[in-house]
Every structure is written in structure tokens, then in C-alpha cells.
Amino acid sequence: MLNSTALIVFIVLFAFVTVLGFIAAHWRRGDLNLLHEWGLGGRRFGTIVTWFLLGGDLYTAYTFIAVPALVFGAGAIGFFAMPYTIVVYPLVFLFMPRLWAVCRKHGYVTPSDFVRGRYDSHLLALLVALTGILATMPYIALQLVGIEVVLAAMGITGDWPLIIAFVILAAYTYFSGLRAPALIALVKDALIYITVIVAIIAVPIYISSHTGGSGNVLDGYKVIFSKVPPAKLFLSSSSSSAVGYLAFSTLALGSALALFMYPHSITGVLASNSGRVIRRNAALLPAYSFILGLIALFGFMALVAGVKPNKAFGAQWAVPGLFVQVFPSWFQGFGFAAIAIGALVPASIMSIAAANLFTRNIYKEYFRPNASDREEATTSKLVSLLVKAGALLFIILLPATYAINFQLLGGVWILQTFPAIVFGLYTRWFHRWALIIGWLVGMASGTWMAYVTPQKGVPNSHFGSSTYMLHLFGHVFAGYAALYAFILNVALAIVLSLVFNLVHLPAGKDQTADADFTDEAPVPVVAEAAS
Template sequence: MKDGVNGVALAVFLFFFLAVTVMGFLAARWRKAENEHSLDEWGLGGRSFGTWVTWFLLGGDLYTAYTFVAVPAAIYAAGAAGFFAVPYTILVYPLIFTFLPRLWSVSHKHGYVTTSDFVRGRFGSKGLSLAVALTGLLATMPYIALQLVGIQAVLDVMGLGGGESTHWFVKDLPLLIAFGVLAAYTYSSGLRAPALIAFVKDTLIYLVIAVAIIYIPIKLGGFGAIFDAAGDAFAQENPATGKPRGALVPGEMGQWGYATLALGSALALFMYPHSITATLSSRSRDVIRRNTTILPLYSLMLGLLALLGFMAIAAGVKVTNGQLAIPQLFENMFPDWFAGIAFAAIGIGALVPAAIMSIAAANLFTRNIYKDFLKPDATPAQETKVSKLVSLLVKVGALVFVLTMDKTVAINFQLLGGIWILQTFPALVGGLFTRWFHRWALIGGWAVGMVYGTAAAYGVASPTQKHFGGSSAEIPGIGEIGYIGLTAFVLNVVVTVVLTFVLRAVKAPDGVDETHPSDYTADAGDPGVAAELPEITEGIGEGDARKDGDKAPA
């Protein structure tokens, strides 16, 4: 690490930061609607984004600064095991192609803003809706915090982090300023701000990756030399565990963990509120379909990005905090001016998802806690005002998280967030194709998955952390190490199915379904679009005991 502040890199970083700040405030006038005081306008950009805006928005939303820092950092620390992010982003797109268009259609028809809105409407259960909303809030908070951690890592490498003896306020002042700017333009412009800034963010990221994947290997003697250096480094013993530091190829013992983590992460990715918020902002279901076919381009970029972890080893980067490995690699290998561009890409890559996540969390609170339980007669203007204020509070909470907790703890709490959010899958995705599941059974399955997942994750220790030290543990009955979230999900589904049979048998009261089969299959005003998938429960739900006025399952 260079002594003092890297003035050239900092100047370039500030140029891009100021540019996106201006764009963030100007975004309030971009596609401005007559009725701007509504949650649809502030929280979903008026549901008006086309294919390219949605593509950049989803890319900026899903491929965060944490992704660009943490994936190669995992490769740097442990080797091939960190590549799990690549197959899971490949698996996720065929999966979401089957259900996101249906979610968009029914949400557009009924004005749903959040997944909890849909769950409440589909199953007629405010309790289930509240469970989904609280899970979304719980899982999103540490995720926002980690975006700020990404910004902090860049500031530290540029020399703005201060020393250990520096007063905390002086040390964290640059982060506080970045947070204040993010909060201000998100409050002012809503989802339009990250949608506009995402163009800059993705352009910078692609530029930096294209240069890094060519320039750095040339300086290090080629990929052969890089892999040789990484192989030698991973063969060395880790003093904390007494085992090799990592491996270029996952060992037999780690294959179950690798596969279950990739599959579980793929199932969980589009359960996050910010993923759904970006999806519902698009103007048609065809936009969603097209995006599922072109978003895999980001997976190609992610695969190249992951190789930076090996490059950091070959370049002799030595850091105690793995999150600093890639920023430090950029500072060591690039000219100062281009290092500034790379730092700007990471920093802006944190601002875009942090803004979307805070908006998504605020929408959940406003629609599914404030409106459902505190003020049912809230006007659209009141909803928007509350959502703006909550978006600020969510970011303040994330900032406190970053400033007061150990960063390793923050990372593992984000892994815990993935375990939690996966437990909403049966209610959301299951509800899009069937209403056979009973609302009370879904709550029971969710509770079992949440309790098991949290308890199992709490029991995982690491060399640096006694509890919540990871997200993998032994799978009961199999004996292999696997992703806790997927195990909890399987338990969730089993409990939901068993309880549904029981509740149907005793004719427990069912909630009112406010949706109709045609709501799931076509764009608004385009009834000629055929359904992709038929209702899978025709003839199964005779035990529904539906009330007068209930609508048939879609």
C-alpha cells in the first residue's frame, strides 16, 4: 500500500463520484410523471423502464460492489470454492424466466409494489404477508451495509481510512459524506436515480474488467504463471486450521458444499426485495423475458472478475482484510489515473444497489407494515412520504452496522440473510403457480426454516469468529457438508406440504384469493398473450373449502 493519500487516484474517483451525484439529483426530472407523489413513481420509477434501462438496473442491482470485491476475495483466500457465484448466476436465469413474467403481470394488474403485497392478495393472509416483509427487511439490512463496506475498502486503499489511532469521526468522515450524498439523491429521485447511474456504473465495470484481464496477466507473465503462483500459495498450510490454505480445484469433501451453495444461492437471489423492485419497474412482461436472455452476459464478466483473486496472489498482495485484496491489486498494478477509474467503478457499484435496496426495504415497510397494520387508509402521497423517510432510516441502520461491527461479522450476517430470504420461496414462487398450499401451512414452514437456518448458522464457528462463522454445516441424515439455507428450505417445503394436507383434511378456513387466472398470463390490455405454464393444481384442491366470493386459483 502506498504511503499517504493517492492524490491522482482520489481526484479521478472524486470526478466520477461528483458526476453520478449530479446525475442522481437530475434523475428526479427524468421521465417525470404528472402524479409524482405515489409509490409507483418514487419506488418503481413509474413502472416505465424498457429493456435496456431494466437490464442496466438489474445488473447494477444484482452485481454489487460486494460482488466485485468479495467474489475475487474469496478466490484469493480459499481458491476454487469461491467460484460458486459463477454457476449460481447461470442457474438463476432459466429459473426466473418461468416465474418473473407471471409475477410482473399479476403485480401490474393489482398494483402490487412488493412480494408481500402479492402474498397477501394471493393467500388472503396479512400474517403471511408480514412474515415475508419482516424476512425481506432482515435480509436486506446487512446487504446494504456491505455496499458501504465496499466503499470503505476503496477509501482505505486510497489512503482516506486513517490509522488505528485516528479518531473514529475523522477516520470515517469520507464514508459519512458518501452516505449523505447517497441518502439525499435517493430521497429526492427514488428509483430513477440508481436506474440512471447504473449506465455509468456498468460501463466503468466492463471497462475495468476488460483492461484488467489483459493488462495484469501481461505484467505477471501470463495466466500460466498466475495459476502456478496460486497453486503454490494454496498448498501452504493455514496456521489457523493446520490444513492447506485452499485449492485450485474443489476437493471431494467440498463438492456437496459447493453444489448446494450454488443451487441455494440461485433459488434465493430473486427472493430479495431489491431484485423484485427492479423487476416490477419494467413496463412489460416481454421486457422481463428479454432480460433473462441477456443478463447472463454479467455471468461472463463475473467469471473473468473472479480470476482477479488469483492475480492478487501472483502479484504478491498481502492484506489482513481479504476485502482489500482487489482494490490493493488495482493500486499496485495500474497507473494511478486508471486505479482511480477502477476505484470509481467499485464505489459507484456500491451506490447503485445500496439505493435500490433501501428503496425496496422502505416499500416493504410502507406497504406491508405501515399501511396494513398502522394506517390502512393512508393516501398514495402519505405512502410515498413514509417510504422516503424509511429509506433514510434503513441507510442509517446500515451505516451504524458498518461503523460499529467487525467487518467479518457483517459479511457472515449477509450470508445469514441468504438463508433467511430463501424461506420466502414457497409462498412467493409456489403462490405464482398454485394456491394448494394453505396459508397457515406456509407460515409454519417458514417458521421452521427460519428457526433451523438461524440455529444451524449460529453453531458454525470459524478461526476468527465463534458464532455465525459461515453458512455451511452437516446435512442431517446425509453426513455431507452443505449450504444451511438449502437444508432449511427443504425442511420448510416438507413442513408446508404436511401441514397443508392436515389443514385441508380438517377443512381449516382458507383466505380469499383476489387474483384471477388471466392476471398471470398477459400484459395489461393484451389478453391475446397465452399462458406459458398451466395451473398445476387442477383437480388437487377439492379440499379448499373456498368461501363465497373467492376466486379460482390461477
């Protein structure tokens, strides 16, 4: 059933950001034929733009659909998103200004550029680049799923609307580069904030008045929390439970360590104009985590409001279903536009990040070592189109479960690049070959753990969840597969580095110097002496 009022509001907002995407090419004008201008916005973004850009980049449409869906379907475990997005920022505060500084100093555009310079290893850099591209592709595809769900909620089905949306996205990303999602992120976040603030007031009122209550907001929250069954409302204390404490905290920690290894996160960080901007944002970005927590609550709200899982989208229907049930048509269109535009911003940044990796670390490295700046930028623009076309085909030709499985694996995979990137920011002690072998074992074991985990109630099925039942010393520890694989990876990297350094296996030449990693001016010696 077509909801034309909602659709009109949706189309108007969508058209508005499209125009904005093309205008963005002229914003803080730079030569878009240079890769760092097109792909990093000229590394010129200050505190506020970086806040919007990273907020728009990290809190994606898929998050807004998937987190409440998990809460709706599985309950409290879905709230791992909160500790995850709490502990990620102290990490960002410590690590990312160092990465920014060294990349700025040496003109690195991707994390692989840094790895290559630091360890003098083509192979390690290639592995980091391939992992990044592989982890990003399904993530882009899932943004499309986010758009698909909200379109379906307005009564639009079929592939063509999705194709139109992606052609538009591809066009302005091609022309404006990172400036487009940066500018659109401002609108996206405004829409999301408004939608969430209205919903956390309107939905409890709706629920309270439909359950014979007084119809006030606080009463609504009492009703919501009293009507969710306790098994869903709280975690299990058993370490072998997939919804237990251990699963919860390993998911949170593993995801936090992984988040800023994703190419699109690093692209957002490298686009800022100073380490100070990154540190400030580590204190300011939790505002989005607060909003994410409220969005997670939508899962319980949908449950209590009686939203039923949809045949085509399952639990992912929770948020759209809730909106359709509670909101007037025009505001449905507003909220759905917020989600769809929330898909465009990260999809654009992800395609840019993947394209930069391909151009810098595969194309230039192996095919055209003498490529000019201009050729680099042109290649990256074209590859960003290819990446998006690939994601589109992925969604149109294969069932959505493929993209979900791959994205699950993407999280497992990307965490395995952490040792090479983050340890490398502090020490050169780790040996490149130890990191390569650690990566290999981490990738293989993590993939295997995800593969052998069956879907709930379906024996012998695969990729059921990212929570692996680790059998150790007669106990079962249900925890995030990515983190288990990561521990194995790090342990191997340490032991092998010890051995390789002991036998003086050639470690290659380090392009970087200790001073390259600090972004602050050295302590003024004269002032010290005077005081």
C-alpha cells in the same frame, strides 16, 4: 499514504454521478408523490434500462470485493458464483413475468402485497415483509464496507468520507426515487466493464513479465493457473469438505433460488414495463455473469501477484491490493470509483425496496389503513433515509464482522420466503398456515445451522460459514445451510397443506384469478379459426 491522483479521478467521477442522481428526477417524468412512481419508476423501464438497472442492482460492489476475496482465500469454491448466476436466469425467465403480471394487475408494489392478496393472510404478508427488511439491512451495510475498502486503498480512513458518500446517496434517492439508481447504473456499468476489460489484459501481462515470461497476455494466464496451488485450484471430491462438490453446488442452487426473493431484486423486476422485457433480460443479463467470473479470477491474480491480506480488511484486500500493485494512480482512481459507484446503485435500490415494504406492509397495514397515495410516498421517502442511516450506524458502531454475519444469515432467511412467493405464482394449493409454519421452521433451523458452524480454526465460535456439516446416516454432507433449511421448509409446507386442506381449515379469499398471472395477450381466436 494519500494517493492524490487516484483521489482526484475518484472525486470527479463521484461528483458526476451525484449530479446525475438529482437530474434523474426529471427523467421520464412522473408524479414522484405517488409510490409506484417514486419507488418503481412508474413501471416504465424497457429492455435496456432494465438490463442496466438489474445488472447494477444484483452485481454489487460487495460482490466485486467478496467473490475475489473468497477465491483469494479459499480458492475454487468462490467460483460457485458462476453456476449461481447461470442457473438464476432460467428461474427468472419462468417465475418473474408471472409475478410482474399479477403485481401490475392489482397494483402490488412489494412481494408482501402479493402474498397478502393471494393468501388473505396478514401474518404471512407481515412475515415476508419483515424477512425482506431484515435481509436487506445488512446487505446495505456491506455496500458501505465496499466503499470503505476502496477509500482505504487511496489512503483515506475514518468515518467522515463514508458519511458524506451516504448523505449524498440518501439525498438523491429521496428526491428521485428509483430513477436515480437506474440512471447512475448506466455509468456504473460502463466503468465496471472498462475496468474489468483493462484488468484482464493488463494484469496477466504484468504477471508474465514479472515472472520472467514473454509478457504476453496468454502466457500470463498460463502462469496464473500454474502458480495457484492445486488444493486451491480445484474442489475436493469429498462430500464432507467445506470446499467440496456438494458445498459448491448447494451454494450455487440455494443462492440462485434466493436471489430474486430479495426485495431489491423484485423492485428491479417490477419496474420493467412488460413480461417480455423480463424474459429478454433473462437472456441478456448473463453478460454480467461473465464479467463476474472474470472478477472472480482477480482473486487468483492477486494471489499470484503476491498481494498480502491486509490487517484491517483481510482477504477483502485482494482486489484493491491488486489494483494498487499493477495500475497507475489515475486508473486506480477509475477502478475504485467503479467499485464505489457500484455500491451506491444497489444501496439506493435496497433502501427503496425496504422502505416500500415498511410503508405498504407495516405502516399502511397496521397504522394508517387509510393513508393516501401521497402519504404512502412521503413515508417511503423518509423511511429510505432511516434505513440508510441505520446501515451507516451499523458499520460505524459495530465491527464489520457483524454485517458479514448478518448478511450470511440474510441469505438463509430470504430463501425461506420462496414457497409463499413462488409456489403462490402457480398454485393456491399450499395452505397459508402451512406456509407460515414452514417459514418458521426454515428460519429457526437455518439460523441455528449458521450459529453452530464455527469459524475455521476457532472452536466454539459461531457464524463461521454458511456451509453446514449435515450428519445423516453416518455420513457428513457439507452444504449450504439455506438450502437445507429450505428443504425442511418445503417438506413441512407440503405435509401440513395436505392436512389443513383435508380438515378444511379456512384458507381465506384469493384476490387473484388465474388469468392475472399471464402477461401475454390471449391467442386470437379468429386467426386460429381462419388457419
